[in-house]
Amino acid sequence: MGGKGSGRPCFGARATTEDYPSIDVRHWQRDGLLVPYQSFNQQWFQHGKVAASIEVCTEPDRVILTHHQSSGEDWEYESYPVDLDWTNCNPGGQCPWFLCPAFGCDRRVAILYESGIFACRHCCQLAYSCQREGNFLRALRRADKICARLGGETTGIIPRYGRKPKGMRWSTYERLTDQYDTILDALIRR
Numbered sequence: 001m002g003g004k005g006s007g008r009p010c011f012g013a014r015a016t017t018e019d020y021p022s023i024d025v026r027h028w029q030r031d032g033l034l035v036p037y038q039s040f041n042q043q044w045f046q047h048g049k050v051a052a053s054i055e056v057c058t059e060p061d062r063v064i065l066t067h068h069q070s071s072g073e074d075w076e077y078e079s080y081p082v083d084l085d086w087t088n089c090n091p092g093g094q095c096p097w098f099l100c101p102a103f104g105c106d107r108r109v110a111i112l113y114e115s116g117i118f119a120c121r122h123c124c125q126l127a128y129s130c131q132r133e134g135n136f137l138r139a140l141r142r143a144d145k146i147c148a149r150l151g152g153e154t155t156g157i158i159p160r161y162g163r164k165p166k167g168m169r170w171s172t173y174e175r176l177t178d179q180y181d182t183i184l185d186a187l188i189r190r
Protein backbone atom coordinates (compact mmCIF):
# COMPACT_ATOMS: atom_id res chain seq x y z
CA MET A 1 0.00 0.00 0.00
CA GLY A 2 1.53 3.26 1.02
CA GLY A 3 -0.30 5.45 -1.45
CA LYS A 4 -0.04 9.18 -1.52
CA GLY A 5 -1.06 10.48 1.84
CA SER A 6 0.16 7.63 3.97
CA GLY A 7 2.90 8.23 6.46
CA ARG A 8 2.35 11.95 6.33
CA PRO A 9 1.32 14.11 9.24
CA CYS A 10 -2.35 14.88 8.97
CA PHE A 11 -3.77 18.30 9.66
CA GLY A 12 -6.35 18.22 12.37
CA ALA A 13 -4.67 15.27 14.00
CA ARG A 14 -2.20 15.83 16.79
CA ALA A 15 1.12 16.15 15.12
CA THR A 16 3.83 14.17 16.81
CA THR A 17 6.54 16.52 15.76
CA GLU A 18 7.39 19.98 16.93
CA ASP A 19 9.04 20.59 13.64
CA TYR A 20 5.94 20.71 11.55
CA PRO A 21 6.44 21.36 7.83
CA SER A 22 5.61 24.95 7.15
CA ILE A 23 7.48 27.71 5.41
CA ASP A 24 7.44 31.36 6.39
CA VAL A 25 8.43 33.83 3.70
CA ARG A 26 9.21 36.48 6.33
CA HIS A 27 11.87 34.26 7.84
CA TRP A 28 13.42 33.78 4.42
CA GLN A 29 13.42 37.51 3.88
CA ARG A 30 14.86 38.14 7.33
CA ASP A 31 17.64 35.66 6.65
CA GLY A 32 18.40 37.23 3.28
CA LEU A 33 17.41 34.11 1.36
CA LEU A 34 15.14 35.75 -1.18
CA VAL A 35 17.91 37.27 -3.26
CA PRO A 36 17.15 36.06 -6.82
CA TYR A 37 18.99 33.17 -8.43
CA GLN A 38 20.21 31.25 -5.47
CA SER A 39 19.02 28.11 -3.76
CA PHE A 40 18.77 26.81 -0.25
CA ASN A 41 17.30 23.86 1.60
CA GLN A 42 14.87 23.50 4.42
CA GLN A 43 14.28 20.27 6.31
CA TRP A 44 11.84 18.92 8.87
CA PHE A 45 12.52 16.12 11.26
CA GLN A 46 10.27 13.55 12.74
CA HIS A 47 11.52 11.02 15.27
CA GLY A 48 15.05 12.15 14.56
CA LYS A 49 14.83 11.48 10.84
CA VAL A 50 14.33 13.83 7.94
CA ALA A 51 10.61 13.58 7.19
CA ALA A 52 10.50 16.19 4.48
CA SER A 53 12.80 18.60 2.77
CA ILE A 54 12.56 21.21 0.11
CA GLU A 55 15.03 22.88 -2.12
CA VAL A 56 14.13 26.45 -2.88
CA CYS A 57 15.39 28.23 -5.99
CA THR A 58 14.75 31.94 -6.00
CA GLU A 59 13.75 34.08 -8.96
CA PRO A 60 12.80 37.76 -8.95
CA ASP A 61 9.10 37.27 -8.32
CA ARG A 62 8.75 33.65 -7.46
CA VAL A 63 10.44 30.68 -5.88
CA ILE A 64 10.61 27.17 -7.25
CA LEU A 65 10.05 24.58 -4.58
CA THR A 66 11.36 21.09 -5.10
CA HIS A 67 9.65 19.10 -2.47
CA HIS A 68 11.12 15.84 -1.19
CA GLN A 69 8.54 13.94 0.77
CA SER A 70 9.17 10.70 2.56
CA SER A 71 6.49 8.17 1.74
CA GLY A 72 7.34 5.03 3.63
CA GLU A 73 10.55 3.74 2.08
CA ASP A 74 10.29 5.98 -0.93
CA TRP A 75 10.81 9.63 -1.51
CA GLU A 76 8.47 11.63 -3.65
CA TYR A 77 9.72 14.60 -5.59
CA GLU A 78 7.63 17.43 -6.80
CA SER A 79 8.62 20.79 -8.25
CA TYR A 80 6.36 23.77 -8.58
CA PRO A 81 6.59 27.54 -8.56
CA VAL A 82 5.18 29.75 -5.84
CA ASP A 83 4.69 33.36 -6.85
CA LEU A 84 5.78 36.11 -4.54
CA ASP A 85 4.12 39.44 -3.98
CA TRP A 86 5.58 42.47 -2.25
CA THR A 87 3.85 45.12 -0.21
CA ASN A 88 5.11 48.20 1.58
CA CYS A 89 5.52 47.48 5.23
CA ASN A 90 8.05 49.07 7.51
CA PRO A 91 8.76 52.63 6.41
CA GLY A 92 10.62 52.36 3.15
CA GLY A 93 10.63 48.58 3.32
CA GLN A 94 9.06 45.81 1.30
CA CYS A 95 7.45 42.74 2.77
CA PRO A 96 7.27 39.51 0.80
CA TRP A 97 4.23 37.28 0.61
CA PHE A 98 3.56 33.92 -0.88
CA LEU A 99 0.68 33.63 -3.29
CA CYS A 100 -0.84 30.29 -2.41
CA PRO A 101 -0.01 27.92 -5.29
CA ALA A 102 -3.10 25.77 -4.86
CA PHE A 103 -5.29 25.86 -7.92
CA GLY A 104 -7.65 28.83 -7.99
CA CYS A 105 -6.47 30.23 -4.66
CA ASP A 106 -3.75 32.89 -4.99
CA ARG A 107 -4.29 34.09 -1.44
CA ARG A 108 -1.50 36.33 -0.20
CA VAL A 109 -0.07 34.70 2.89
CA ALA A 110 3.13 34.66 4.90
CA ILE A 111 3.07 30.97 5.78
CA LEU A 112 2.40 27.91 3.67
CA TYR A 113 1.75 24.50 5.19
CA GLU A 114 2.64 21.14 3.84
CA SER A 115 -0.38 19.34 2.54
CA GLY A 116 0.83 17.38 -0.42
CA ILE A 117 2.10 20.67 -1.75
CA PHE A 118 2.72 23.72 0.37
CA ALA A 119 -0.51 25.70 0.48
CA CYS A 120 -2.24 28.30 2.59
CA ARG A 121 -4.16 27.24 5.65
CA HIS A 122 -7.46 27.83 3.88
CA CYS A 123 -6.58 25.32 1.22
CA CYS A 124 -5.35 22.88 3.81
CA GLN A 125 -8.80 23.08 5.33
CA LEU A 126 -7.21 23.59 8.67
CA ALA A 127 -10.07 25.68 9.85
CA TYR A 128 -12.57 22.97 9.13
CA SER A 129 -10.65 20.21 10.81
CA CYS A 130 -10.05 22.25 13.96
CA GLN A 131 -13.46 23.80 14.08
CA ARG A 132 -15.12 20.96 15.91
CA GLU A 133 -13.07 21.70 18.98
CA GLY A 134 -13.90 24.37 21.52
CA ASN A 135 -10.35 25.65 21.72
CA PHE A 136 -10.60 26.56 18.11
CA LEU A 137 -13.46 28.94 18.78
CA ARG A 138 -11.70 30.51 21.74
CA ALA A 139 -8.55 31.05 19.75
CA LEU A 140 -10.59 32.35 16.88
CA ARG A 141 -12.20 34.96 19.11
CA ARG A 142 -8.76 36.13 20.18
CA ALA A 143 -7.68 36.34 16.57
CA ASP A 144 -10.92 38.17 15.78
CA LYS A 145 -10.23 40.78 18.44
CA ILE A 146 -6.80 41.44 17.05
CA CYS A 147 -8.20 41.76 13.55
CA ALA A 148 -10.86 44.15 14.77
CA ARG A 149 -8.10 46.42 16.09
CA LEU A 150 -6.24 46.10 12.83
CA GLY A 151 -9.19 46.81 10.58
CA GLY A 152 -9.09 43.40 9.01
CA GLU A 153 -11.69 41.28 7.34
CA THR A 154 -13.73 39.09 9.59
CA THR A 155 -15.73 37.50 6.84
CA GLY A 156 -15.00 33.86 6.27
CA ILE A 157 -13.90 31.35 8.82
CA ILE A 158 -10.52 32.81 9.62
CA PRO A 159 -10.28 36.52 10.31
CA ARG A 160 -7.51 38.30 8.51
CA TYR A 161 -5.83 41.48 9.54
CA GLY A 162 -5.38 44.48 7.31
CA ARG A 163 -2.84 47.24 6.96
CA LYS A 164 -1.60 49.15 9.95
CA PRO A 165 -4.31 51.60 11.05
CA LYS A 166 -3.35 55.25 10.91
CA GLY A 167 -1.94 56.43 14.20
CA MET A 168 -0.93 52.97 15.43
CA ARG A 169 2.74 52.51 16.14
CA TRP A 170 4.59 50.03 14.00
CA SER A 171 5.78 48.23 17.10
CA THR A 172 2.17 47.76 18.24
CA TYR A 173 1.12 46.58 14.82
CA GLU A 174 3.95 44.08 14.67
CA ARG A 175 3.25 42.82 18.17
CA LEU A 176 -0.43 42.26 17.31
CA THR A 177 0.27 40.57 14.02
CA ASP A 178 2.82 38.36 15.78
CA GLN A 179 0.21 37.43 18.38
CA TYR A 180 -2.23 36.69 15.61
CA ASP A 181 0.25 34.48 13.82
CA THR A 182 1.06 32.64 17.03
CA ILE A 183 -2.60 31.93 17.64
CA LEU A 184 -3.14 30.64 14.13
CA ASP A 185 0.04 28.66 14.29
CA ALA A 186 -1.00 27.06 17.58
CA LEU A 187 -4.37 26.19 16.11
CA ILE A 188 -2.94 24.12 13.37
CA ARG A 189 -0.23 22.50 15.46
CA ARG A 190 -2.67 21.03 17.91
Ligand SMILES: [Zn+2]
Residues within 6 Å of the ligand: 100, 101, 102, 105, 106, 107, 119, 120, 121, 122, 123, 124
Ligand atom coordinates in the same frame (compact mmCIF):
# COMPACT_ATOMS: atom_id res chain seq x y z
ZN1 LIG B 1 -4.66 28.62 -0.71
